[in-house]
Amino acid sequence: xxxxxxxxxxxxxxxxxxxxxxxxxxxxxxxxxxxxxxxxxxxxxxxxxxxxxxxxxxxxxxxxxxxxxxxxxxxxxxxxxxxxxxxxxxxxxxxxxxxxxxxxxxxxxxxxxxxxxxxxxxxxxxxxxxxxxxxxxxxxxxxxxxxxxxxxxxxxxxxxxxxxxxxxxxxxxxxxxxxxxxxxxxxxxxxxxxxxxxxxxxxxxxxxxxxxxxxxxxxxxxxxxxxxxxxxxxxxxxxxxxxxxxxxxxx
Amino acid sequence: xxxxxxxxxxxxxxxxxxxxxxxxxxxxxxxxxxxxxxxxxxxxxxxxxxxxxxxxxxxxxxxxxxxxxxxxxxxxxxxxxxxxxxxxxxxxxxxxxxxxxxxxxxxxxxxxxxxxxxxx
Amino acid sequence: xxxxxxxxxxxxxxxxxxxxxxxxxxxxxxxxxxxxxxxxxxxxxxxxxxxxxxxxxxxxxxxxxxxxxxxxxxxxxxxxxxxxxxxxxxxxxxxxxxxxxxxxxxxxxxxxxxxxxxxxxxxxxxxxxxxxxxxxxxxxxxxxxxxxxxxxxxxxxxxxxxxxxxxxxxxxxxxxxxxxxxxxxxxxxxxxxxxxxxxxxxxxxxxxxxxxxxxxxxxxxxxxxxxxxxxxxxxxxxxxxxxxxxxxxxxxxxxxxxxxxxxxxxxxxxxxxxxxxxxxxxxxxxxxxxxxxxxxxxxxxxxxxxxxxxxxxxxxxxxxxxxxxxxxxxxxxxxxxxxxxxxxxxxxxxxxxxxxxxxxxxxxxxxxxxxxxxxxxxxxxxxxxxxxxxxxxxxxxxxxxxxxxxxxxxxxxxxxxxxxxxxxxxxxxxxxxxxxxxxxxxxxxxxxxxxxxxxxxxxxxxxxxxxxxxxxxxxxxxxxxxxxxxxxxxxxxxxxxxxxxxxxxxxxxxx
Numbered sequence: 001x002x003x004x005x006x007x008x009x010x011x012x013x014x015x016x017x018x019x020x021x022x023x024x025x026x027x028x029x030x031x032x033x034x035x036x037x038x039x040x041x042x043x044x045x046x047x048x049x050x051x052x053x054x055x056x057x058x059x060x061x062x063x064x065x066x067x068x069x070x071x072x073x074x075x076x077x078x079x080x081x082x083x084x085x086x087x088x089x090x091x092x093x094x095x096x097x098x099x100x101x102x103x104x105x106x107x108x109x110x111x112x113x114x115x116x117x118x119x120x121x122x123x124x125x126x127x128x129x130x131x132x133x134x135x136x137x138x139x140x141x142x143x144x145x146x147x148x149x150x151x152x153x154x155x156x157x158x159x160x161x162x163x164x165x166x167x168x169x170x171x172x173x174x175x176x177x178x179x180x181x182x183x184x185x186x187x188x189x190x191x192x193x194x195x196x197x198x199x200x201x202x203x204x205x206x207x208x209x210x211x212x213x214x215x216x217x218x219x220x221x222x223x224x225x226x227x228x229x230x231x232x233x234x235x236x237x238x239x240x241x242x243x244x245x246x247x248x249x250x251x
Numbered sequence: 252x253x254x255x256x257x258x259x260x261x262x263x264x265x266x267x268x269x270x271x272x273x274x275x276x277x278x279x280x281x282x283x284x285x286x287x288x289x290x291x292x293x294x295x296x297x298x299x300x301x302x303x304x305x306x307x308x309x310x311x312x313x314x315x316x317x318x319x320x321x322x323x324x325x326x327x328x329x330x331x332x333x334x335x336x337x338x339x340x341x342x343x344x345x346x347x348x349x350x351x352x353x354x355x356x357x358x359x360x361x362x363x364x365x366x367x368x369x370x371x
Numbered sequence: 372x373x374x375x376x377x378x379x380x381x382x383x384x385x386x387x388x389x390x391x392x393x394x395x396x397x398x399x400x401x402x403x404x405x406x407x408x409x410x411x412x413x414x415x416x417x418x419x420x421x422x423x424x425x426x427x428x429x430x431x432x433x434x435x436x437x438x439x440x441x442x443x444x445x446x447x448x449x450x451x452x453x454x455x456x457x458x459x460x461x462x463x464x465x466x467x468x469x470x471x472x473x474x475x476x477x478x479x480x481x482x483x484x485x486x487x488x489x490x491x492x493x494x495x496x497x498x499x500x501x502x503x504x505x506x507x508x509x510x511x512x513x514x515x516x517x518x519x520x521x522x523x524x525x526x527x528x529x530x531x532x533x534x535x536x537x538x539x540x541x542x543x544x545x546x547x548x549x550x551x552x553x554x555x556x557x558x559x560x561x562x563x564x565x566x567x568x569x570x571x572x573x574x575x576x577x578x579x580x581x582x583x584x585x586x587x588x589x590x591x592x593x594x595x596x597x598x599x600x601x602x603x604x605x606x607x608x609x610x611x612x613x614x615x616x617x618x619x620x621x622x623x624x625x626x627x628x629x630x631x632x633x634x635x636x637x638x639x640x641x642x643x644x645x646x647x648x649x650x651x652x653x654x655x656x657x658x659x660x661x662x663x664x665x666x667x668x669x670x671x672x673x674x675x676x677x678x679x680x681x682x683x684x685x686x687x688x689x690x691x692x693x694x695x696x697x698x699x700x701x702x703x704x705x706x707x708x709x710x711x712x713x714x715x716x717x718x719x720x721x722x723x724x725x726x727x728x729x730x731x732x733x734x735x736x737x738x739x740x741x742x743x744x745x746x747x748x749x750x751x752x753x754x755x756x757x758x759x760x761x762x763x764x765x766x767x768x769x770x771x772x773x774x775x776x777x778x779x780x781x782x783x784x785x786x787x788x789x790x791x792x793x794x795x796x797x798x799x800x801x802x803x804x805x806x807x808x809x810x811x812x813x814x815x816x817x818x819x820x821x822x823x824x825x826x827x828x829x830x831x832x833x834x835x836x837x838x839x840x841x842x843x844x845x846x847x848x849x850x851x852x853x854x855x856x857x858x859x860x861x862x863x864x865x866x867x868x869x870x871x872x873x874x875x876x877x878x879x880x881x882x
Contacts, residue, residue: 002279003279006275006278006279007275009274009278010271010274010275010278013270013271013274014267014268014271016599017267017270017271018257018264018267018268019599020267020571020595020596020599021256021257021260021263021264021267022253022256022257022260023256023593023595023596024256024260024263024571024574024575024593024596025574025575025593026256026259026260027259027260027262027263027303027304027306028306028307028308028310029308030307030308030322032574032577033574033575033576033577033578033587034304034305034326034328034329034573034574034577035307035326035577036577037442037576037577037578037587038328038442038443038577038578038579038583039326039327039328039577040321040322041443042327042328042443043313043321043322043324043327044321044322046315046327047315053314053315054313054314054315055313055314055315055324055327056313056327056330056331056334058327059327059328059330059331060331060334060335062437063437063439063443063444064331064444064445064522064523065436065437066436066437066445066523067331067332067335067445067522067523067526068335069384069387070335070511070514070523070526070527070530071335071338071339071526073387073390073507073510073511073530074338074339074342074526074529074530074533075338075341075342076390076391076507077342077504077507077530077533077534077537078341078342078343078345078346078533078537080394080500080503080504080507080537081346081349081504081533081534081536081537081540082345082346082349082537083497083500084497084500084501084504084537084538084540084541084543085346085349085350085353085537085540085541085543085548085551086349086352086353086543087496087497087543133314134314135312135314139334139338168398171394171395171398172395172398174391174394175391175392175394175395178387178388178390178391179388179391182384182387182388185380185384188437188438189377193438194376194377194380194434194435194436194437194438195377195380195381195384195434195436195437196436196437197437197438198437199438234345237349238348238349238352270567274560277556277560283552286556290559290560290563293560293563294563297563297566297567297570300567300570301566301570301573304570304573304574328579329570329573332522332573335522335526336566339526339529342533343529343532343533343555343559343562346533346536346537346555347552347555347559350536350540350548350551350552350555351552353540353543353548354548354549354552357544357545357548358545358549363552363553
């Protein structure tokens, strides 16, 4: 009964959505409203106005920087939510399941991780700092840092990974992005413009460009650190929950 | 006529079919992890739809290269929107998984129907 | 540029910034979380109140973030309804934050027992996280009502949703987790659906600014796509607003959350869904509203009538106090939806008045329920017999708020329902007007039953013996402030209704 109802609902939805698809403007046509309305200005003047060769980064950080602030807040809120659900306190930490599991990482893989880790970190820093000129940016670089920490945790276990980045350091680093947005935004207000304006109208054109580049860099860096740290914190919170089920070991 | 537009907009159609698959998984499965997978399929289908909206025939990546005409670049706005939406989707999924983990600890099952109401 | 233009953005951003400061400060000073949260919320409240005369004088406030002019950048656009919502949100959040202080960290009385959420105390380590999430929730609601950009609206919608899932589940025990999962299973797809609607709308207009979209769809060649995108957006917001057939998550989530959070969920967050519908209908689809979309909005008014009847019947059948209050929310959402669905200025004034009046009264209900639960541990309505002997002030606040929920004359609930009935009669919908009146009678049945139990029946054997007595002052004062607000809004309605009528007229004028 439930299955029949589900199939019927889905079919009705599918018919409606496919019907809409047949009415939409043809994909990839240069005359579409999406390609002719707001976007030409981004493409033609984006490099000059927003200060980024990568137009997507220009839209994300400059034209629509307020959305990005909301997005960063969502990421923080999700971490706070995970702490709220799983418990945040620095209680006794169980031994990570990878330490106990039957398949142990060998000496070879441990060495390989040690060799690869610096490269991963270097790569993420590259992605973070060149995000304004090439594909990449704070989110992508931060995700790479998170992946690196995940690899390290897989090879050496949860306890050793957690020693490297203690709880209170993570809590402090998490605030970099929103703090950065608040400070950079307020700098614009003090300079006589609106919130999140990366330019101070009274300065000369050259110092404006330098200022804007510096502010974009602060934001990229803050977001990169924050995303990396939050990925790490989520991983640790989930691993600890996985583990504290059984016997409590101190690390 | 209809079939022609559908063939032109095949990306949109695939996105909508994916959306329906995700929706079906969400309502028919009682296992929480499978429900979350269904949700993720739905999310990804919408991202796919939005990226396709920003497509331009023979367009290139929206990175300014001196000497190339700006009009040949694809639309960067949907890409920026999806960048935002992906982070939102990741956050939601992470929170949902942690809730599912806690649910499993408490009820010993991932099945919403099997977990009894009166258990605290 | 004048200073007041920055007020709106700082009302939104300050709680957000303080929210990330709280976990850091809590590493050293555990007890600073609540004062900091209170400070940030009072700043938001003061800034929102200062905006009211400015917005009233100019008609709207438009603020361009990053100094990009509207279709290119994000615009904050606050009209009169928006600024009223901002005042409402920041004041209720502030009041409930004060209530949370003693609810989360009760002082154990010398005699008798104290109970917590469901017999378990929340870990003390979770308190800073609670206030942090609480502030983000407040900021997201303020941002949601202030924005003039449809994608930005989605971002704040999701921010609000994530905070509310986490706050429902914060006790970390079985039932709240189960309720939060049920909530997420409905609300996450709803958010995806809203994004799909925004995507469809974007694909035929190429713009994300609401005003710009409204101008572009007026002579658009893609009329049917626009109608479908409207339906999709309305369904997405309706899940968040718990409109009748999509309300399934509400009774669980609202009754199992900590009581201050229940107050926010019922008082404000479900209203955000309705506000999203109103905003989308009038500010975005204004041009289509009168012609192609009239049947959808008309159908919504019948759905609203069904919600009123269903919510009332379910509320009467409940034996658990908080679940009863939650079903009462389903019913009152029906009233607000009716004001919106009748597409008439008078009815819209009634709906808007009911948003405010119900927010105050329902928040008061949940705070009273929270006080009773945390002092006595009783959840069932039958156990409330004789409650007034031990907790007279809390029970009196409950009685006052129930006058407003039922709609007895000098209260806010009466004014809202009066305009709803008037609006439905003047548009010729006599049946809908009759439903409003019948709903009030049914509300009297479930509200006054509880009041009767509290005041006029003796306690059962042994019950209430070991209860220490009245709730502490920091819990009583917020409760009474909300109840008095519901009363004052009824008494001084002749001051407020002209403002709301102006706001409603300026919204309807767009089409």
